[in-house]
Amino acid sequence: MDLNLNGKLALVSGSTAGIGHAIARTLAQEGARVIVNGRSEASVDEVVTQLAKETGATVLGFAGDLSQAAAAEEVVKRHPGIEILVNNLGIFEPKPFEDIPDEDWRRFFEVNVLSGVRLSRLVLPAMKRANWGRIIFIASESAVQIPPEMVHYGMSKTAQIAVARGLAESVAGTGITVNSVLPGPTKSRGVGDFVEQLASASDKSFEQVEAEFFEHVRPTSLIKRFATPQETANLVAYVASPLASATTGAALRVDGGVVKSAF
Numbered sequence: 001m002d003l004n005l006n007g008k009l010a011l012v013s014g015s016t017a018g019i020g021h022a023i024a025r026t027l028a029q030e031g032a033r034v035i036v037n038g039r040s041e042a043s044v045d046e047v048v049t050q051l052a053k054e055t056g057a058t059v060l061g062f063a064g065d066l067s068q069a070a071a072a073e074e075v076v077k078r079h080p081g082i083e084i085l086v087n088n089l090g091i092f093e094p095k096p097f098e099d100i101p102d103e104d105w106r107r108f109f110e111v112n113v114l115s116g117v118r119l120s121r122l123v124l125p126a127m128k129r130a131n132w133g134r135i136i137f138i139a140s141e142s143a144v145q146i147p148p149e150m151v152h153y154g155m156s157k158t159a160q161i162a163v164a165r166g167l168a169e170s171v172a173g174t175g176i177t178v179n180s181v182l183p184g185p186t187k188s189r190g191v192g193d194f195v196e197q198l199a200s201a202s203d204k205s206f207e208q209v210e211a212e213f214f215e216h217v218r219p220t221s222l223i224k225r226f227a228t229p230q231e232t233a234n235l236v237a238y239v240a241s242p243l244a245s246a247t248t249g250a251a252l253r254v255d256g257g258v259v260k261s262a263f
Contacts, residue, residue: 003241006031010240011075011082011123013066013115014089016043018188019138022229023086026237028057035060035079037089067115076122083130084240085123087116087160088138092190094149105152112156117163120178124171133176134240137164138232141184141255157182161251168249177248179239184255185218187226195226222257 005027015024016038028034028051036051038044041063048061060079064071066089076082090112095104120135127133142150143157161180168178185191199209214224235254238244253259 001243003030003237003243005084005237005241008032008083008240009035009079009081010084010086011035011037011062011079011119012086012088013037013119015086016040016047018190019183019186019229019232020086020088021047022233023088023138023236024059025051025055026230026233027084027086027240028052028055028059030237030241031057032084032240033058033060035062035075035082037062037064037066037075039063039065066119067111069118072115072118072122076119081126081130082123083127083132084134084136085119086136086138086236086240087119089115090138090156092150092153094194095152097148097151100152105155108152108156109159112153113159113163116160120163120167124176127176128171128174131175132242134244135164135167135176135178136236136239137161137178137180138236139164139180139182139251141182141253141258143180143182143251144259144261164251165249175245177239177244179248180251181232181236181239182251182253182255182259183227183232184221184253184258185213185226186229186232188229191226218258220258220260225256227254227256 010027010032012024014020015036024034036047044061044063048059052059062075137160139160140157142154146154164180199206214221
């Protein structure tokens with residue numbers, strides 16, 4: 001299927017690894033001009049070179065912490081006319097509720113929520129002038145089923161869904177759509193490393209830890225495995241395309257059926 005993304009300028013925050021990397025690669029494969037983002041100049045340069053070689057597309061880079069206002073302003077100044085914004089930047093950390101200090105709550109809100117709010121605010125004027133744009137927040141099934149092992153993370157993901165819906169309402173009647181995408185447990189770099197550490201500490205294989213996770217921690221999963229980053233990227237690429245013009249204000253699940261609801 002041709003997603004009609006050829007030449008569209010897309011920014012994917014936090015895209016040197018994991019879900020963000022898969023989204024950047026998929027958009028580039030569809031012909032979009034993609035801005036790869038990470039905190040390290042070296043990692044950004046490496047991914048830019050890799051994706052340009054793999055896809056033959058125009059791949060640009062921006063090294064900077066997009067949870068910071070100055071960096072957000074700089075990337076929009078350096079790359080005006082962003083047509084697709086994928087707010088993927090995020091952090092997670094399992095921690096008992098009573099051990100989460102105020103600073104952690106602020107940090108999760110700053111990185112997971114405010115980074116996307118700020119970038120959306122910065123790119124919106126150009127989208128309004130063009131009467132076309134796509135803003136996508138990468139939330140999580142944890143927004144709906146708050147994980148007791150990381151309540152602060154779930155809070156930030158619920159907030160992303162609220163922001164996406166409110167922003168979609170604010171651009172009603174235009175060619176701009178705003179959606180959130182809710183991955184389930186995914187074998188991203190961070191999750192993969194975490195599971196590998198658990199496996200090593202308990203003298204078990206990755207597969208054993210994975211099976212136990214879906215038996216005890218996410219028993220409602222219907223696929224009974226970690227999803228791949230590519231499975232999320234496939235949905236995001238469609239939502240970012242002109243073909244998804246009637247999809248807006250939605251919280252779209254790619255969660256492997258973890259959320260036990262038909263709606």
